[in-house]
Amino acid sequence: MSEPLDAAAAFARYEEVRARLPAATYPQAPLHAPTLAEVADRWDGFVLDAFGVLNIGDTPIPGAVERMAQLRAMGKRLVVLTNAASYTRADALAKYRRLGFDFGEDEVVSSRDVAVAHLDRVAPGAHWGAISQAGDDFHDIPARVTSLLDTGGWDRVDGFLFLSTSRWTLETRAALHAALAARPRPLVVANPDLVAPREGGLTIEPGFWAHEVIDRLGTPVHWFGKPFPEAFAEAEQRAGLPPHRLAMVGDTLHTDVLGGRAAGMAAILVTDHGLFAGRDVSPFLSGSGIVPDVIVAST
Numbered sequence: 001m002s003e004p005l006d007a008a009a010a011f012a013r014y015e016e017v018r019a020r021l022p023a024a025t026y027p028q029a030p031l032h033a034p035t036l037a038e039v040a041d042r043w044d045g046f047v048l049d050a051f052g053v054l055n056i057g058d059t060p061i062p063g064a065v066e067r068m069a070q071l072r073a074m075g076k077r078l079v080v081l082t083n084a085a086s087y088t089r090a091d092a093l094a095k096y097r098r099l100g101f102d103f104g105e106d107e108v109v110s111s112r113d114v115a116v117a118h119l120d121r122v123a124p125g126a127h128w129g130a131i132s133q134a135g136d137d138f139h140d141i142p143a144r145v146t147s148l149l150d151t152g153g154w155d156r157v158d159g160f161l162f163l164s165t166s167r168w169t170l171e172t173r174a175a176l177h178a179a180l181a182a183r184p185r186p187l188v189v190a191n192p193d194l195v196a197p198r199e200g201g202l203t204i205e206p207g208f209w210a211h212e213v214i215d216r217l218g219t220p221v222h223w224f225g226k227p228f229p230e231a232f233a234e235a236e237q238r239a240g241l242p243p244h245r246l247a248m249v250g251d252t253l254h255t256d257v258l259g260g261r262a263a264g265m266a267a268i269l270v271t272d273h274g275l276f277a278g279r280d281v282s283p284f285l286s287g288s289g290i291v292p293d294v295i296v297a298s299t
């Protein structure tokens, strides 16, 4: 199920839910540079969003593979931090390798991993009902998980784990709302994005529907992934550097730039690919007050 939602509508919705996102401070004005190469010496490590920075779907962004090699040669630490919850980290790593990147397993953090690592803190020993893509067998999740879309059981699980909108329908939405209304239970969202750019346009992601749950039912949501702090804490740990020596590189304001700045990192916005491709970003900066340290055209 998808509703027509363009980048401007997604931006407006992010602003509506802004109070639910972390708070951050921003520089007065960004620097501009063609690529990461021109500003690389300012930081010791880079936390890289995937879509819009490294790849667009199954295509690497031109020059991105070479840029990563150049940053490595300069001694920079690299960590990929992606809001991706449908696939396991092993799947994500395999994809980057296929695209020509040489990231190691310890250099990739997905929001799915971050959510899974926190499930027992949200509800110890819980039996989770997952909203997931077809074929997800949850083998990377130590907790007990049932696929609600394959076997049902909405009334029996102790909490809900929202991983994917790939099978989301009006019926799924009604079932989740009814289940939470009948018996409030924790809702864990492993991808806080409202939308995701794909080759064919924007898709609506779990964050969009979770904000609707908050609006309608007041259910507290446990968010894992950018822009929330747990994801950035994991990236810092992988980089082995404090946040002020890291720059978050991404193509979105409300996830990458806001989250990076909230975590104490610098933020670099890439404009030629991903969410802002083909758009003038300045009205979005002034409309949100979310200002990156640097704007680069490409990676």
Ligand SMILES: [Mg+2]
Residues within 6 Å of the ligand: 049, 050, 051, 052, 053, 250, 251, 252, 274
């Ligand atoms: Mg992105």
